[in-house]
Amino acid sequence: MAKGGGESVRRYFRELSVAAVLGLVLLLLAVVAPAFFSPQPLLSLAAREAPTLVVIGGMALVILSRQIDISVGSQFAVCGVAFGLLAAEGMAFPLAAIVAVLLGGILGAVNGWLIAGLRLPSIVVTLATMVAWREGLRWWRQGQFVDLPDGVQWLGLSQGGGQVLLIAVAAALFVALAIGLRHLAVGRVVYAVGSDEEAARLAGLKPRAVTFGVFVAMGVLAAAAAVMNAVQSPQVDPKAGTGLELRAIAAVVVGGVSISGGRGTLWGVLAGALLLACVSPGLTHLHIEAYWSRAIEGAIILLAVVAEGLRSRKEGRS
Amino acid sequence: MSAPVKTPQKARGWLRHETVLLVLVAAEWMYFNSVGARFGTLDNTFDILRHSVEIGLLAVAMTPIILTGGIDLSVGSLLGLCAVCFGKLWRDAGVPLPVAVAGTLALGALTGGVNATLITRLKLPPLIVTLGTFSLFRGVAEAITRGVDTFTGFPANFLFWGQERWLGMPAQAPVFIVVVVAMWLLVHRMTFGRTVRAIGFSAEGARYAGVPVERRVAMAYVLAGVIAALAAIIYTARLGQAKADAGTGYELFAITAVVLGGTSIFGGRGSVHGTLIGVAAIAVLNNGLVHARLPREAAGVLTGGLLVLALASGVLPKLWSDWRARRAVVAAAEKTVS
Numbered sequence: 198m199a200k201g202g203g204e205s206v207r208r209y210f211r212e213l214s215v216a217a218v219l220g221l222v223l224l225l226l227a228v229v230a231p232a233f234f235s236p237q238p239l240l241s242l243a244a245r246e247a248p249t250l251v252v253i254g255g256m257a258l259v260i261l262s263r264q265i266d267i268s269v270g271s272q273f274a275v276c277g278v279a280f281g282l283l284a285a286e287g288m289a290f291p292l293a294a295i296v297a298v299l300l301g302g303i304l305g306a307v308n309g310w311l312i313a314g315l316r317l318p319s320i321v322v323t324l325a326t327m328v329a330w331r332e333g334l335r336w337w338r339q340g341q342f343v344d345l346p347d348g349v350q351w352l353g354l355s356q357g358g359g360q361v362l363l364i365a366v367a368a369a370l371f372v373a374l375a376i377g378l379r380h381l382a383v384g385r386v387v388y389a390v391g392s393d394e395e396a397a398r399l400a401g402l403k404p405r406a407v408t409f410g411v412f413v414a415m416g417v418l419a420a421a422a423a424v425m426n427a428v429q430s431p432q433v434d435p436k437a438g439t440g441l442e443l444r445a446i447a448a449v450v451v452g453g454v455s456i457s458g459g460r461g462t463l464w465g466v467l468a469g470a471l472l473l474a475c476v477s478p479g480l481t482h483l484h485i486e487a488y489w490s491r492a493i494e495g496a497i498i499l500l501a502v503v504a505e506g507l508r509s510r511k512e513g514r515s
Numbered sequence: 516m517s518a519p520v521k522t523p524q525k526a527r528g529w530l531r532h533e534t535v536l537l538v539l540v541a542a543e544w545m546y547f548n549s550v551g552a553r554f555g556t557l558d559n560t561f562d563i564l565r566h567s568v569e570i571g572l573l574a575v576a577m578t579p580i581i582l583t584g585g586i587d588l589s590v591g592s593l594l595g596l597c598a599v600c601f602g603k604l605w606r607d608a609g610v611p612l613p614v615a616v617a618g619t620l621a622l623g624a625l626t627g628g629v630n631a632t633l634i635t636r637l638k639l640p641p642l643i644v645t646l647g648t649f650s651l652f653r654g655v656a657e658a659i660t661r662g663v664d665t666f667t668g669f670p671a672n673f674l675f676w677g678q679e680r681w682l683g684m685p686a687q688a689p690v691f692i693v694v695v696v697a698m699w700l701l702v703h704r705m706t707f708g709r710t711v712r713a714i715g716f717s718a719e720g721a722r723y724a725g726v727p728v729e730r731r732v733a734m735a736y737v738l739a740g741v742i743a744a745l746a747a748i749i750y751t752a753r754l755g756q757a758k759a760d761a762g763t764g765y766e767l768f769a770i771t772a773v774v775l776g777g778t779s780i781f782g783g784r785g786s787v788h789g790t791l792i793g794v795a796a797i798a799v800l801n802n803g804l805v806h807a808r809l810p811r812e813a814a815g816v817l818t819g820g821l822l823v824l825a826l827a828s829g830v831l832p833k834l835w836s837d838w839r840a841r842r843a844v845v846a847a848a849e850k851t852v853s
């Protein structure tokens with residue numbers, strides 16, 4: 198970092214360009230639709246997106262280690278419902294949250310065992326667990342909502358207080374992940390395994406243990422996100438988290454993490470996540486019909502990968 | 516991802532993946548036939564066929580793509596987009612039906628071409644490109660219909676292709692059979708299939724062997740686009756309506772069927788008939804559970820389990836022999852020490 202401006206601009210070009218686009222979008226909104234920045238709706242938006250950000254952090258970890266996890270949406274639903282049921286049974290809120298998070302860790306460990314232990318391809322394993330958990334949940338609960346007892350919504354705080362707390366928790370988790378990945382040995386190991394598993398093994402690391410750990414961490418984070426999502430409404434929706442996996446992957450890719458692992462930073466991912474989170478509410482404020490939001494999200498993803506492709510081509514040639 | 520095992524070893528006779536899966540489907544069939552009263556009737560068999568044509572088409576189209584080592588997450592969204600555009604062409608543009616069908620197929624080729632261009636020209640990973648077009652195509656479909664518009668009121672001679680019978684079988688079955696046979700010939704009897712597998716094993720090696728890698732890969736994606744458009748038309752004819760959410764989640768069913776059918780997700784190995792049996796396994800399970808008065812959700816859980824089992828069955832013997840080999844080495848070392 199201390200190597201002078203030009204160097205770090207080149208090194209973090211991708212992160213900076215995503216941040217620049219995000220800045221432009223926010224500027225546009227500030228000029229055309231300043232109502233976007235009125236505190237109350239913005240706080241609600243941020244609180245709604247806070248759980249997604251936690252899942253995105255976990256997904257970044259998974260993709261950096263050169264794997265993929267498409268079962269996070271189902272893990273999210275299962276852990277949310279489990280948390281709701283435990284709370285409804287009268288278990289104290291923190292205890293219910295801890296049990297839900299442990300359950301997430303176990304679901305993640307199943308993925309991790311199949312992928313790291315049996316060396317099965319992660320995309321197919323998590324496709325299987327995604328369908329299995331989702332349908333298993335529907336089998337068990339028949340699509341019933343879970344009513345949360347009083348005092349659990351917003352953690353017993355006022356709505357505003359709860360929202361601020363949730364945003365703070367999500368931010369803290371994400372920053373901890375970012376710093377851990379950047380500066381701790383545990384984090385660097387993820388990059389090493391994602392760049393070249395064989396080289397990592399020869400360097401004395403244990404790639405399979407790392408992969409297993411990454412999937413457990415993903416499960417834990419998905420569960421934490423599910424709890425953060427559940428406490429925002431009086432009921433737990435058993436269909437929550439549908440399509441979450443693809444949204445999370447999209448944010449990670451837009452943020453500049455290479456799908457072939459080992460490259461990218463969580464700061465870029467943060468910018469990508471915020472950019473995608475702004476699309477839908479931003480459109481409403483710009484008086485563009487909301488039906489366009491998915492098309493625009495898709496276009497942003499494609500633009501990001503095309504930019505990445507053109508850049509790596511140029512680098513390859515020079 | 517862990518290093519793919521790419522040894523083109525061919526299991527023989529009864530141990531071949533497709534054979535085992537076929538036995539499994541037969542077992543499924545016999546079980547449901549003994550439990551469900553109406554399950555084994557011809558009517559129900561045709562019902563299963565009618566309901567699995569769209570997923571079957573997508574899965575068959577996905578097979579050569581996965582053989583190249585690629586993947587296409589956008590086929591479900593493409594189905595939705597084509598269904599909506601088909602409805603738009605027919606109802607709002609007033610185009611006669613055959614022309615609307617041709618236009619939709621052309622649109623399928625065009626959108627498949629978008630995937631193909633991004634993947635082959637810009638050398639982008641298929642997973643990410645089709646994740647982007649997954650959102651883009653569905654988003655455009657939602658934008659066209661503003662999320663609510665539904666196209667209905669198709670004439671009876673069009674609905675015939677989705678709801679009526681022709682020579683005793685569901686009218687869409689002949690279309691499906693033609694596509695399957697054509698794809699089987701393409702993959703198993705023509706150079707296309709061989710080159711696609713070669714690319715799946717090693718794109719670089721295929722290039723040095725003189726295979727036009729980009730052109731072949733592009734062809735697989737364009738073909739998938741056309742077949743997805745065909746699936747969209749049949750879907751519309753079967754339900755009598757076209758909406759923006761048509762085919763949501765179908766891409767995952769199709770991939771599941773392909774992988775269950777024994778095609779390696781890393782490419783190079785697999786077959787169209789395997790995919791077909793994979794589709795049958797899932798379709799029979801879904802239908803049979805209803806007839807056996809068992810919870811339908813069990814189908815998803817069982818399919819997930821089957822998928823893992825199908826994968827593990829390919830890996831476990833190798834893990835076992837690795838472990839045996841390691842044991843032998845250790846034993847030999849102990850012997851020399853003592």
